[in-house]
Amino acid sequence: MALLLIDGLNLIRRIHAGVPQDASDHDEAVRTACVASARRALRRHRPSHVILVMEESGDSWRAKEFPNYKKDRPPMPDDLARGLPGIQDALAEIGIRTLSAPGFEADDVIASIATRARDAGVAVVILSTDKSFCQLVGARISVFDHFNEVKRDVAWIKDRYGVSPGQLIDLMSLTGDSSLGIPGVRSVGEKTAARLLETFGDVDTLIKRAKEIPGKLGEKIRAGVDDITLARRLVALRLDVDLGANLHDYRWSSERLTDTPASPV
DSSP states (O other): OEEEEEEHHHHHHHHHHHSOTTSTTHHHHHHHHHHHHHHHHHHHHOOSEEEEEOOOSSOOHHHHHOTTTTTTSOOOOHHHHHHHHHHHHHHHTTTOEEEOOTTSOHHHHHHHHHHHHHHTTOEEEEEOOOGGGGGGOBTTEEEEETTTTEEEOHHHHHHHHSSOGGGHHHHHHHHOBGGGTBOOSTTOOHHHHHHHHHHHSSHHHHHHTGGGSOHHHHHHHHHTHHHHHHHHHHHSOOSOOOOOOOGGGGBOOGGGOOSSOOOOO
């Protein structure tokens, strides 16, 4: 068995941004491009099961816990918001059904499904460019950048971030994530965070031994303990989302695909 988990808005918003606004029947062009892109992913990965994971309206638990979460992120374009149901219907026609959970972001839903499927012996591919999924990479879980045709495996993560997948939560706890409005330790970037984790192993040990860190960096670490703790809660993907769904309901067959060539979207 092989499960393909599609980060819905990650895919759809990128495709929407790439379709010229002056295109004839823009909504239809976006819908067609999304289906073509999904077909390409299905041809490449040949899953036995596939799920399009979306998000429901309303604040997530992260926004409730930390009101500044994603506060500077631009809202979804109105035309895309109106077009989402049609896109999901078009994807359903080729066998890609949608799943979401109120109060949770797609990231948490995907992480919960992926880890449960992995534990059941199912190979999982997460289709997304979101770096947060790299924390899940390991036995039977991989992340694939659909647009650049790059598998974000352990070697890629180590080369890009300087840490193992299991240390990514701690690295992001130190650096924060400006794109999400999550604060970290002031002036601590990825390279400094990776060096600290190489020395101390994990954030808990780092906090306990922070007095050993000399100079301004030590001062910043000690002053930033509360921000580190908050960031770790926010960047760690939830694995406990209750979905009430059965994987059998998301079975997919290659017979759903036609011989029509896929576009390069």
